Amino acid sequence: MNIPFNKPHLTGKEVHYMYQAVYDGKLSGNGQFTKQCQQFFQDRYGFKKCLLTTSGTDALEMCAMLCDLKPGDEVIVPSYTFVSTALAFLREGAKVVFADSMKRNPNLDAETLEALITPRTKVIAPVHYAGVACDMDAIMAVAEKHNLIVVEDAAQALDSYYIKILANGDDSQTKVNKRPLGSVGHLGAMSFHETKNITAGGEGGLLIVNDERFIRRAEILWEKGTNRAEFFRGAVNKYGWVDMGSSFLPAEINAAFLWAQLENIDDIQTKRTLLWNKYYKLLKPLADEGCFNLPDIPSYATNNAHMFYLTFPNLEKRSAFIQYMKENGVLTVFHYLALHTSKYYEDKHDGRVLPECDRYADTLVRLPMYYDLEVEQVEEICKLISMFVRTC
Numbered sequence: 001m002n003i004p005f006n007k008p009h010l011t012g013k014e015v016h017y018m019y020q021a022v023y024d025g026k027l028s029g030n031g032q033f034t035k036q037c038q039q040f041f042q043d044r045y046g047f048k049k050c051l052l053t054t055s056g057t058d059a060l061e062m063c064a065m066l067c068d069l070k071p072g073d074e075v076i077v078p079s080y081t082f083v084s085t086a087l088a089f090l091r092e093g094a095k096v097v098f099a100d101s102m103k104r105n106p107n108l109d110a111e112t113l114e115a116l117i118t119p120r121t122k123v124i125a126p127v128h129y130a131g132v133a134c135d136m137d138a139i140m141a142v143a144e145k146h147n148l149i150v151v152e153d154a155a156q157a158l159d160s161y162y163i164k165i166l167a168n169g170d171d172s173q174t175k176v177n178k179r180p181l182g183s184v185g186h187l188g189a190m191s192f193h194e195t196k197n198i199t200a201g202g203e204g205g206l207l208i209v210n211d212e213r214f215i216r217r218a219e220i221l222w223e224k225g226t227n228r229a230e231f232f233r234g235a236v237n238k239y240g241w242v243d244m245g246s247s248f249l250p251a252e253i254n255a256a257f258l259w260a261q262l263e264n265i266d267d268i269q270t271k272r273t274l275l276w277n278k279y280y281k282l283l284k285p286l287a288d289e290g291c292f293n294l295p296d297i298p299s300y301a302t303n304n305a306h307m308f309y310l311t312f313p314n315l316e317k318r319s320a321f322i323q324y325m326k327e328n329g330v331l332t333v334f335h336y337l338a339l340h341t342s343k344y345y346e347d348k349h350d351g352r353v354l355p356e357c358d359r360y361a362d363t364l365v366r367l368p369m370y371y372d373l374e375v376e377q378v379e380e381i382c383k384l385i386s387m388f389v390r391t392c
């Protein structure tokens with residue numbers, strides 16, 4: 001067996017659309033494919049304003065700029081995340097206050113959130129780990145109470161939802177309110193890196209603006225701090241430098257690549273979900289034996305099949321597992337090292353211990369998960385895991 005951890009999926013139309021973009025003669029950003037992709041997200045998910053970016057990191061940096069932070073302002077970020085979530089705010093001069101994960105899954109613990117708030121807190125940046133929603137009602141309630149901006153790191157959360165069951169007062173019928181992740185906070189960021197569910201040709205991202213007060217400035221920051229967008233709309237008769245921006249927009253060939261993937265989003269999601277469910281079904285009886293735990297998806301969250309992970313009781317067991325799988329030709333990988341203990345941040349951290357985050361850093365392992373993985377390969381992987389469990 002020789003199964004990689006990830007393999008980017010091609011739908012077949014990518015090169016065709018890139019060719020089209022090239023021969024249309026409009027190569028820089030904000031052309032037809034960019035507009036089509038942005039419109040797709042606005043229509044399908046009800047995001048108020050979308051701007052394609054060259055990466056998820058870029059989209060987070062734009063979010064941080066839009067928050068207009070002053071030196072000493074504080075931003076609450078989970079420690080169990082990718083560096084970009086914290087980096088974007090640090091770059092704007094903010095102090096990052098790391099939050100712990102929940103016991104049930106790696107997402108930011110909304111229950112201990114309020115204890116982290118000080119008069120300097122300006123932003124909360126929840127991360128929907130593995131595309132599974134954070135407890136957004138609880139987070140939004142804290143944000144509203146303290147007048148904070150919420151930036152959703154929805155890098156992994158494409159096509160996933162926060163669910164609320166609304167009981168009807170007058171009869172027994174219940175209504176389900178589903179909100180796409182990225183649409184709940186004031187601002188959001190997605191990633192189209194090749195390891196995510198869909199890709200813009202390797203690197204790409206999306207800025208999501210839900211609060212209208214940020215739209216005008218977002219368009220300006222996106223195009224190097226110029227009011228070019230207003231000029232093209234005819235709102236001003238010349239454009240110039242009006243703010244501190246940067247070059248966040250991707251070239252058209254990346255948008256063209258992304259468009260081919262977006263056209264197939266339902267097919268991609270269906271296949272990934274099939275694989276995820278297969279893993280879950282085959283591994284459930286093994287997990288019940290107590291060697292490892294399966295992902296826990298709360299009733300307020302959906303599953304976008306971004307990732308399938310296991311957690312082991314300790315670091316030694318996880319290392320043994322990764323080694324065993326590798327020897328048998330299957331690449332499984334651990335994920336984040338806790339940011340509060342990272343080389344770059346450990347002397348800046350306030351010294352609090354974040355036990356759940358540390359536990360995920362030591363015990364979580366991700367299994368191969370990509371569109372071109374076959375159901376039969378998932379069965380073989382699970383068979384290997386059952387053999388490992390016997391030694392457990």
Ligand SMILES: *Cc1c(COP(=O)(O)O)cnc(C)c1O
Nearest residue numbers: 055056057082084155191192193
């Ligand atoms: C992938 C990822 C990012 C960064 O996205 P890039 O497109 O690689 O810049 C940020 N946050 C999280 C949680 C991610 O998974």
